Amino acid sequence: MTDLRVNVTALTKDYGSNHVLKEIDFKVADNEVVVLIGPSGSGKSTLLRCLNKLEEPTSGTIVIDGQDISNPQTDIDKARENIGMVFQHFNLFNNLSVSENIALAPVELGKMTKEEAQVKAHELLKMVGLDDKFDAMPASLSGGQKQRVAIARALAMKPDIMLFDEPTSALDPEMVGDVLKVMKELAQDGMTMVVVTHEMGFAKEVADRVVFMADGNIVEQGSPEEVFDHPQNERTKAFLDKVINI
Amino acid sequence: MKKLFSLFLVLTGLITAGLMAQQQPEQAQASKTYVIDTDVTFPPFVYANDKNKYVGIDMELIRTIAKEEGFKVKIRPIGFNAAIQSVSSGQADGMIAGMTITDERKEKFDFSTPYYSSGLVMAVSPKSKIKALTDLKGQKVAVKTGTAGADYANSIKDRYGFTTVTFDDSDNMYNDVKNGNSAACFEDSAVLSYGVKIGLALKIVTKPTNPGSYGFAVKKGHNQKLLKMFNEGLAKLKKNGKYDQIINKYTGSKAVSKKKQNAKESHTVMGLLKQNKKVFLSGLAETVKLTLISIVFATIFGILIGLLGVVPNKFAQGFSAVVIYIFRGLPLIVLALFIYNGIPSLTGNKIPAFVAGVVTLMLNEGAYIAAFVKGGIEAVDKGQMEAARSLGLPFNKAMKRVVLPQGIKIMVPSFINQFIITLKDTSILSVIGLLELTQTGKIIIARNLEGFRVWAIVAVIYLIIITILTLASKGIERRIND
Numbered sequence: 001m002t003d004l005r006v007n008v009t010a011l012t013k014d015y016g017s018n019h020v021l022k023e024i025d026f027k028v029a030d031n032e033v034v035v036l037i038g039p040s041g042s043g044k045s046t047l048l049r050c051l052n053k054l055e056e057p058t059s060g061t062i063v064i065d066g067q068d069i070s071n072p073q074t075d076i077d078k079a080r081e082n083i084g085m086v087f088q089h090f091n092l093f094n095n096l097s098v099s100e101n102i103a104l105a106p107v108e109l110g111k112m113t114k115e116e117a118q119v120k121a122h123e124l125l126k127m128v129g130l131d132d133k134f135d136a137m138p139a140s141l142s143g144g145q146k147q148r149v150a151i152a153r154a155l156a157m158k159p160d161i162m163l164f165d166e167p168t169s170a171l172d173p174e175m176v177g178d179v180l181k182v183m184k185e186l187a188q189d190g191m192t193m194v195v196v197t198h199e200m201g202f203a204k205e206v207a208d209r210v211v212f213m214a215d216g217n218i219v220e221q222g223s224p225e226e227v228f229d230h231p232q233n234e235r236t237k238a239f240l241d242k243v244i245n246i
Numbered sequence: 247m248k249k250l251f252s253l254f255l256v257l258t259g260l261i262t263a264g265l266m267a268q269q270q271p272e273q274a275q276a277s278k279t280y281v282i283d284t285d286v287t288f289p290p291f292v293y294a295n296d297k298n299k300y301v302g303i304d305m306e307l308i309r310t311i312a313k314e315e316g317f318k319v320k321i322r323p324i325g326f327n328a329a330i331q332s333v334s335s336g337q338a339d340g341m342i343a344g345m346t347i348t349d350e351r352k353e354k355f356d357f358s359t360p361y362y363s364s365g366l367v368m369a370v371s372p373k374s375k376i377k378a379l380t381d382l383k384g385q386k387v388a389v390k391t392g393t394a395g396a397d398y399a400n401s402i403k404d405r406y407g408f409t410t411v412t413f414d415d416s417d418n419m420y421n422d423v424k425n426g427n428s429a430a431c432f433e434d435s436a437v438l439s440y441g442v443k444i445g446l447a448l449k450i451v452t453k454p455t456n457p458g459s460y461g462f463a464v465k466k467g468h469n470q471k472l473l474k475m476f477n478e479g480l481a482k483l484k485k486n487g488k489y490d491q492i493i494n495k496y497t498g499s500k501a502v503s504k505k506k507q508n509a510k511e512s513h514t515v516m517g518l519l520k521q522n523k524k525v526f527l528s529g530l531a532e533t534v535k536l537t538l539i540s541i542v543f544a545t546i547f548g549i550l551i552g553l554l555g556v557v558p559n560k561f562a563q564g565f566s567a568v569v570i571y572i573f574r575g576l577p578l579i580v581l582a583l584f585i586y587n588g589i590p591s592l593t594g595n596k597i598p599a600f601v602a603g604v605v606t607l608m609l610n611e612g613a614y615i616a617a618f619v620k621g622g623i624e625a626v627d628k629g630q631m632e633a634a635r636s637l638g639l640p641f642n643k644a645m646k647r648v649v650l651p652q653g654i655k656i657m658v659p660s661f662i663n664q665f666i667i668t669l670k671d672t673s674i675l676s677v678i679g680l681l682e683l684t685q686t687g688k689i690i691i692a693r694n695l696e697g698f699r700v701w702a703i704v705a706v707i708y709l710i711i712i713t714i715l716t717l718a719s720k721g722i723e724r725r726i727n728d
Contacts, residue, residue: 054632054635077640079638080635081637083636084636085633087632087633089629090629091629091630091632093634093647093648094652095648095652096648104647104648105634105638108647109638109639150633153633153637154636154637
């Protein structure tokens, strides 16, 4: 069990009388790439946001890297240093340049000196193909560029796990490929990833496991072949019919 | 944020220290120096002469009596209503301001033996056909708030079928009659005679009636020694003839001709400006000082309270919301009077008017600043905070490095706006007797009755400093946005 990066048991999340997550059990192994799919309102983004406690769970335990982050005693800031997150709307810091976006957290948290962070920023920007944007301000970037910088920013903290919350949903179609390519490379390098996405092609190609959620429950999960080619549950079938067959 | 907080504490400490420093000499010499409040808009009893010295019957009496009896007085020209309140709350030891002795006032004050008896007269515009009270049916009558004239008018208005319009100072009351909005006004005979003599275009049509007596007042049951000295001194002055000299000086024909000359010199804008240059400058200096100090405190207070409103702590958020609700909700004038008069009544500690003024503006303008600081921070996309926190940055660092820099840009125009409002709001502090620009204007007008020209000068001065303040703020805004 020690190679479990994520171990969630009996996680529930209520907004008043609205039960968004219903006793979810969810595990992610080291190096595993898990893709969460499902109709909107199924709770997949909420589950993802509970994994770094951007959402406060109503009950249940969330253990990340052996640390129980659902325990209020746990230093959540410390835990988050190891959990990178990429948002649908990028959320680049608008007041900071691209390199400052990347260097802010490592320098503020004493992980790197300013010089080291500069080197790291160059290295990461090269990786996502944007080294020429080193001094650019976020407002001057396209959506796809912003999202690649956001990935670089998350990676600068050298996390063990990366969470992706619909990373391509806000992008123009021609930008999606660049972002998926970076994510694919990350997966190939062995990063543990949990991805909420509507990109079924990406899921098929990259995911080790696909999890289908509906109404706050995990309805079905398995390898991409199992879920996409031989779905067992009627709801999964109905969902896939709508998303894939156009 | 901690740095800000300690800065706030230091500044609060400084204010308190200043307060103590101003208080101590008063306490140390309590047996000798008395604080006497007055209203310097009531010639010929109390007014500021063209050299801005406080003169008039009341002033000469209190000073001469003090000399006779061996005590000192510190005169504060804070206005009639403010004087009443500061004496009853213990901020001042006594007041002398042409105050009529009434049974109602006797419940709160102990009065000296009367030092002047006067009657009320009615004045109308020179062309008016009104000659007697019976002509007032269906008309409006102008009165000045808190005066015996107002009480008299209200007591007879039903009998004679007129209505009253209340003004805060004599000049506005006279103007209302001159303009024909009101048919007549009631005022003390000595006061109205003075006005007519210096060129007020009204005529007095009735004989003095309803005689009233003016007295020096202390808070009921307090400062009895001072009251006794006043009475003894007054008796001495009446005996040795000095009393008659003083009365003659201000109501006799000699005084009038002298004043007429003075008055002629200063009825143009340039003349007024030249003659009152010193007074205007000191009023302007007070307004600027008050504005700048208040802006600093209100900004610090506002940012602190605004930040408390966004920290993830229910208690802090609630505290911030309540502070904003209370101090934004209270009218500035109520807050000023409460702090200046109310707090000393509760605690027994005097507050200098300037400190009370700064505290008032800090709380009121600060509450507005807090509201837009909070709003500015909340206007920054929530994703910015989430992204910063997701990287492991603690709340304070995320706020300082990511959210605040963006929020401040949103807030800058509101800050500039609030600074200008603060400058204008200092004028309201004339109610607690601060001699700032507006109060200065009132005092000058009380002497020369040149309302229109003096207010025009005051207005232009305000516009000039607002322009300077705006330009300075815009400069800062440009620097922030670069």
